[in-house]
Amino acid sequence: xxxxxxxxxxxxxxxxxxxxxxxxxxxxxxxxxxxxxxxxxxxxxxxxxxxxxxxxxxxxxxxxxxxxxxxxxxxxxxxxxxxxxxxxxxxxxxxxxxxxxxxxxxxxxxxxxxxxxxxxxxxxxxxxxxxxxxxxxxxxxxxxxxxxxxxxxxxxxxxxxxxxxxxxxxxxxxxxxxxxxxxxxxxxxxxxxxxxxxxxxxxxxxxxxxxxxxxxxxxxxxxxxxxxxxxxxxxxxxxxxxxxxxxxxxxxxxxxxxxxxxxxxxxxxxxxxxxxxxxxxxxxxxxxxxxxxxxxxxxxxxxxxxxxxxxxxxxxxxxxxxxxxxxxxxxxxxxxxxxxxxxxxxxxxxxxxxxxxxxxxxxxxxxxxxxxxxxxxxxxxxxxxxxx
Numbered sequence: 001x002x003x004x005x006x007x008x009x010x011x012x013x014x015x016x017x018x019x020x021x022x023x024x025x026x027x028x029x030x031x032x033x034x035x036x037x038x039x040x041x042x043x044x045x046x047x048x049x050x051x052x053x054x055x056x057x058x059x060x061x062x063x064x065x066x067x068x069x070x071x072x073x074x075x076x077x078x079x080x081x082x083x084x085x086x087x088x089x090x091x092x093x094x095x096x097x098x099x100x101x102x103x104x105x106x107x108x109x110x111x112x113x114x115x116x117x118x119x120x121x122x123x124x125x126x127x128x129x130x131x132x133x134x135x136x137x138x139x140x141x142x143x144x145x146x147x148x149x150x151x152x153x154x155x156x157x158x159x160x161x162x163x164x165x166x167x168x169x170x171x172x173x174x175x176x177x178x179x180x181x182x183x184x185x186x187x188x189x190x191x192x193x194x195x196x197x198x199x200x201x202x203x204x205x206x207x208x209x210x211x212x213x214x215x216x217x218x219x220x221x222x223x224x225x226x227x228x229x230x231x232x233x234x235x236x237x238x239x240x241x242x243x244x245x246x247x248x249x250x251x252x253x254x255x256x257x258x259x260x261x262x263x264x265x266x267x268x269x270x271x272x273x274x275x276x277x278x279x280x281x282x283x284x285x286x287x288x289x290x291x292x293x294x295x296x297x298x299x300x301x302x303x304x305x306x307x308x309x310x311x312x313x314x315x316x317x318x319x320x321x322x323x324x325x326x327x328x329x330x331x332x333x334x335x336x337x338x339x340x341x342x343x344x345x346x347x348x349x350x351x352x353x354x355x356x357x358x359x360x361x362x363x364x365x366x367x368x369x370x371x372x373x374x375x376x377x378x379x380x381x382x383x384x385x386x387x388x
Contacts, residue, residue, distance in 0.1 A: 002021070002179075002180040003019040004017070004019070004207075004208070004237070004238060004260075005017045005019070006237060007349070008348055009348070010348040010351050010352065011256070012258045013256055013344075014027070014240075014255075014258060014260055015345050015348040015349050016239070016260055018054075018086070018239060020054075020086045020138040021138060021178050022085055022138055023053060023085055023086060025054045026345060027261060027345070028251070028259065028261070028262070028341055028348075029260070029261055029262070030246055030251065030262045030263070030264065030338070031052075031054050031055050031088055031261065031262065032047065032052055032055050032334055033055070033056050033057075033058075033263060033268065034055045034057045034081070035057065035058045036057075036058075036061055037057055037062060037077060037080060039055060039268065039330075039334075040268055040272065040326070040330065041271075041272065041330045042327065044081065044082050044083045046327070047083075047085075048084075049304065049331075050303065050331060050334040050335040051338035051342065052085075052334060052338050053085035054088060054138075055083065055085065055087055055088070056090060056263040057077060057088075057089050057090075057135075058089065058090050058095065059089050059090060059091055059092045059128060059131050059132055060090070060091075060096070060123070061092075061095065062077070062131075063092070063123075064114050064115075064116055064121075068131045068134050069134075071135060072134040072136075076134075076136030077135040077136055078136060086138040086139070087135075088137060088138065088140075088141070088261075089132045089137035089139070089140055089141065090141050091128040091140070091142060091143040091170075092123055092128060092143065093141075093144040093145060093146055093184070093212070094146050096110050096112060096146075097145075097146035097147065097148075099115055102114075102115060105145060107165065109122055109123050109125065109127070109143070110122065110124075124143070125142065125143045125166040125167075125169040125173065126169060129143075129170050129181070130173065132179070133174070133176045133179060136178075137179060138178075138179060138180065139179070139182060140174070140176075140179050140181050140182070141184060142171075142181065142182065142206075143166050143170060144163040144166060144167070144186060144212055145159040145162050145163050146159070146216070148216070148217070149189060149213075149217040149218040151188060153190055156187060156189075156190060157193060160193055160196070160197050163186045164197070167183050168204065171204060171205070180207035181206060182208040182209060182210050182241060183201040183209050184209075184210045184212040184243070185197045185198050185209060185210065185211050185212065185230055187213070187226075188213060191225075191226065194229050194230050195229065195230075195233060198233040199233065202234060202235060206238075207239075208241060208261075209234050209238060210240075210241040210261075211226070211230050211240070211241070211242050211259075212244075214226060214227070214245065215243075215245045215264075216244070220250065223245065223254075224254065227254050227258075227259065231259065232258075234258070239260045240260045240261065241259070241260065241261035241263075242254050242259045242262055244264060245262055245263075245264055246264020246267060247366065248277065248336075248337065249361060249366045251344070252344065252357045252360060252361065253357075255344055255348075256353070256354075256357060267333040267334055267337050268330050268333065268334065270282065270333070271326070271329035271332070271333040271334075272326045272329065274286045274329065276314075276329055276332055277298070277332070277333050277337070278298040279298065279363055279364065280363055280364060280365055281364055281366060282367065283297070285311065285314050285318055285329070286318050287315075290311040290312060291315050291316075292312055293310060293311035293312050293315070294311075294312060295310065296309065296310060296311060297311050297314060297332060301332070301339075302335070303335035303336070304328075304331050304335075305328040305329070305331050305335075306332060314328060340360075343356065344356065
């Protein structure tokens with residue numbers, strides 16, 4: 001069984017240790033997303049080199065391709081993908097939501113059509129647990145129902161109740177002592193429903209608690225407010241996981257609200273589009289400004305990319321559509337995030353997290369909120385037909 005130790009707090013920010021079969025993960029932690037048992041453009045060694053030792057992979061996609069049985073015969077997900085660190089697997093609830101044109105939900109579970117070949121499949125809470133046990137992940141998630149951020153209260157309430165029922169079934173089905181099982185708190189943007197969900201699920205013997213159904217199109221302040229509402233109700237001695245959140249400014253705001261674990265495809269996805277993190281915000285390496293820049297993307301950065309290559313070279317790679325562009329950009333963004341997380345943890349241990357957060361946010365300029373919501377809407381729409 002995994003173990004969580006709360007080491008230090010600074011205000012409501014927490015520094016801890018998540019002890020797993022595949023090593024100790026210090027928290028706060030950001031899990032890069034390896035949906036298809038791969039962090040896009042990187043080798044497992046690359047991921048280790050940037051300082052990350054826990055990743056997220058997805059049961060839904062691995063079930064469809066290559067198949068849970070194949071991975072199990074290969075010795076489990078760690079061996080299959082050559083990754084020695086910890087793995088958290090999502091159950092597939094979010095994919096059911098994001099590919100909703102292909103799925104139908106009832107109390108028993110989900111019937112969906114494969115986005116690959118159109119074949120029909122069924123996913124139940126029991127099967128979600130069974131598949132994750134077969135994958136051998138260190139942390140498994142219950143099957144939940146996620147709804148749109150602008151869904152009406154009646155729809156959100158019904159999905160929450162179903163999520164609670166499914167969570168109980170997942171708990172009964174879960175047998176692996178080497179794997180933790182986390183519940184997922186739902187309730188949309190309605191504080192009273194979030195409180196009801198947290199109250200119900202924290203009465204059950206889960207190993208940790210996740211907050212789902214956020215960062216799917218709502219305003220950032222709503223995400224922060226709901227996170228704060230929920231974390232105030234969670235037990236202090238169990239890990240808290242905010243699903244799908246991973247922008248630099250969001251991590252600091254939500255660490256401040258008591259979150260331990262994050263996952264997000266954002267750092268790797270924007271890297272492949274030429275958006276690279278710096279201390280003052282994201283830059284677009286495709287911009288002509290960088291065509292002749294001899295210095296690295298982020299002067300002072302110790303990542304492999306910045307230590308060895310100029311911004312002009314990366315600009316050239318992206319303009320030429322060279323595959324190396326995606327690897328070097330992804331290495332940089334994940335190193336930036338890893339370094340931010342490490343500095344955040346150290347500030348908690350030193351007791352000055354609030355000062356660290358304020359200093360970072362004074363210098364870092366996030367993406368304009370209107371632009372961000374527009375980009376998010378387009379990305380969610382694209383999920384109806386393609387997979388990130």
